[in-house]
Amino acid sequence: MVYTKHFVIHTFDKLNNACGYIENAEKTIVTNEDTQDHLAHLFQYIANDEKTNMKQLVSGHGIIDPTNAYEEFKFTKLRTAFQQKKGYTLDLKTNKLVPPSLTELERKNTVLAHHLIQSFSPDDNLSPEKIHEIGYNTVMELTGGEYEFVIATHVDKEHIHNHILFNSTNLKTGKAFRWQKGTKRVYEQISDKIAAKEGAKIIEKSPRQTHTKYTKWQTESLFKQKIKSRIDFLLEHSSSIDDFLHKASALNLSVDFSKKWSTYKLLDEPQLRNTRGRSLSKKNPDRYNYEAIVERLKENTTIFSIEDVVTRYEEVETKNENDFDYQLTIEPWQISHKTERGYYLNIDYGFGNHGKLFIGGYKVDPLEDGNFNIYVKRNDYFYFMNDKSSSDSKYLTGTSLIRQLRLYNGTTPLKKEPVMRTIDQLVDAINFLAEHKIEGTRQLNTLEEKLIAAFSEAEETLDHLDEKIIELNNLGKLLLEKETQGDTEEIQKQLHEILTDATLSEFTFEDVQGEIESITLSQSLLESKLENTRNEIDKLHEIQAIQSQKEEQEKNLKPKI
Numbered sequence: 001m002v003y004t005k006h007f008v009i010h011t012f013d014k015l016n017n018a019c020g021y022i023e024n025a026e027k028t029i030v031t032n033e034d035t036q037d038h039l040a041h042l043f044q045y046i047a048n049d050e051k052t053n054m055k056q057l058v059s060g061h062g063i064i065d066p067t068n069a070y071e072e073f074k075f076t077k078l079r080t081a082f083q084q085k086k087g088y089t090l091d092l093k094t095n096k097l098v099p100p101s102l103t104e105l106e107r108k109n110t111v112l113a114h115h116l117i118q119s120f121s122p123d124d125n126l127s128p129e130k131i132h133e134i135g136y137n138t139v140m141e142l143t144g145g146e147y148e149f150v151i152a153t154h155v156d157k158e159h160i161h162n163h164i165l166f167n168s169t170n171l172k173t174g175k176a177f178r179w180q181k182g183t184k185r186v187y188e189q190i191s192d193k194i195a196a197k198e199g200a201k202i203i204e205k206s207p208r209q210t211h212t213k214y215t216k217w218q219t220e221s222l223f224k225q226k227i228k229s230r231i232d233f234l235l236e237h238s239s240s241i242d243d244f245l246h247k248a249s250a251l252n253l254s255v256d257f258s259k260k261w262s263t264y265k266l267l268d269e270p271q272l273r274n275t276r277g278r279s280l281s282k283k284n285p286d287r288y289n290y291e292a293i294v295e296r297l298k299e300n301t302t303i304f305s306i307e308d309v310v311t312r313y314e315e316v317e318t319k320n321e322n323d324f325d326y327q328l329t330i331e332p333w334q335i336s337h338k339t340e341r342g343y344y345l346n347i348d349y350g351f352g353n354h355g356k357l358f359i360g361g362y363k364v365d366p367l368e369d370g371n372f373n374i375y376v377k378r379n380d381y382f383y384f385m386n387d388k389s390s391s392d393s394k395y396l397t398g399t400s401l402i403r404q405l406r407l408y409n410g411t412t413p414l415k416k417e418p419v420m421r422t423i424d425q426l427v428d429a430i431n432f433l434a435e436h437k438i439e440g441t442r443q444l445n446t447l448e449e450k451l452i453a454a455f456s457e458a459e460e461t462l463d464h465l466d467e468k469i470i471e472l473n474n475l476g477k478l479l480l481e482k483e484t485q486g487d488t489e490e491i492q493k494q495l496h497e498i499l500t501d502a503t504l505s506e507f508t509f510e511d512v513q514g515e516i517e518s519i520t521l522s523q524s525l526l527e528s529k530l531e532n533t534r535n536e537i538d539k540l541h542e543i544q545a546i547q548s549q550k551e552e553q554e555k556n557l558k559p560k561i
Contacts, residue, residue, distance in 0.1 A: 141386075
């Protein structure tokens with residue numbers, strides 16, 4: 001298991017005594033009880049002979065002698081100041097330039113260096129040499145190899161750990177390394193990727209380690225969406241406010257109606273603060289308040305048991321989690337390595353921009369032929385990690401990921417139209433009511449009305465896809481004409497008639513053909529879904545008609561008084 005930490009160093013006195021200590025390390029004892037004291041003797045601490053197998057596990061990058069890193073860090077900063085003509089003064093007596101003092105270099109609370117720690121669990125069964133290599137590769141990727149650093153692997157404790165110091169001054173440009181809000185997360189992701197490849201277990205970070213960030217994160221959309229989903233489900237399946245509260249408890253949703261604004265909290269998630277109901281709907285802040293819920297529940301006439309509601313909700317959530325917008329088959333060479341949590345994919349994001357990206361195992365199905373199916377939603381986010389420099393790393397949406405993967409293996413992705421998900425949800429809800437012999441209610445009528453509207457939307461979508469294919473075929477003709485005849489100016493004019501603001505350089509013939517294949521698959525899938533759904537609804541109506549006839553016959557058979 002890998003833990004990571006980060007500290008900044010602002011003054012040179014916190015890096016002093018390095019040379020004398022490294023030359024005679026046994027004379028100095030450094031405790032780790034006080035962070036400031038620890039940083040004050042940082043170089044001497046990380047290169048301690050007793051901790052590092054007599055310096056066999058000390059190495060560096062961009063420096064001549066790792067045991068003299070303090071002086072080399074300092075020289076790099078003085079050299080940069082000279083190149084930038086900052087701080088140097090002319091001594092009129094000697095006619096020589098006098099470098100700025102260390103105090104001048106420290107002014108404005110400048111960050112002089114960054115201290116990183118990587119701690120590994122004994123359960124990982126990694127050798128000190130391998131852990132040292134992991135740390136070295138981690139900081140090389142984080143800094144792009146443009147910042148000098150020293151790394152020491154400590155073996156004095158049960159958990160072997162790396163101490164890494166890297167200079168904040170860029171060796172090439174002299175610019176300062178920018179440790180921003182998201183850099184710690186980037187550092188963790190790079191560390192996880194490299195460590196997982198070597199067999200280390202990757203843990204989910206505890207919220208207690210970053211309380212402020214976690215509290216802010218948990219008040220945002222993730223928990224709100226889950227709370228809103230559960231309330232909406234309860235509004236459809238509760239008969240009274242007491243029934244609502246009982247079922248909310250069964251769905252692990254805490255509800256408080258005691259104040260002006262209702263508050264909610266997920267009991268099966270690490271949610272620390274309550275969420276106000278008014279924050280769940282911008283258009284109608286009162287929608288999830290007590291009075292509105294009471295009025296909404298008056299419309300329901302059907303009673304469901306708590307057991308039925310819990311089972312139904314779990315089915316809905318499972319289906320949502322497993323749902324996808326894109327399905328794409330990828331080949332073994334596109335998998336870098338597998339971990340307990342998932343897979344790291346090899347990605348080329350543009351020319352010469354090679355890296356890796358993590359995708360959870362629940363989104364991947366290994367196939368018998370050795371290939372893999374991946375399932376991605378449009379708005380999923382994945383972090384692309386450039387192999388050479390973290391400055392070129394970035395987040396990709398699910399749509400962008402599929403586009404990049406398809407580009408390099410030529411496979412056509414299966415794309416689901418959003419209306420298909422709507423149809424699935426409505427059909428499932430109608431079947432649920434039918435299973436409980438609920439007929440002629442407002443709920444069933446409303447669901448059937450929504451389903452009819454979804455059918456109309458699906459048919460419009462099919463028409464739109466037809467138009468899209470015609471447009472793409474015309475575009476393909478122009479691109480093929482460009483490749484065979486080369487009259488770019490005339491072809492560009494024709495392109496403007498199809499796409500007003502487009503240019504020929506934006507497209508390739510292969511890309512267009514791939515998009516046509518993808519849309520054709522989507523059409524086929526949507527048409528099949530509509531046909532199957534029509535059949536299911538027809539069967540449902542037949543069952544309802546038979547049931548209605550039976551009830552009518554039973555009424556007629558009753559003796560008249």
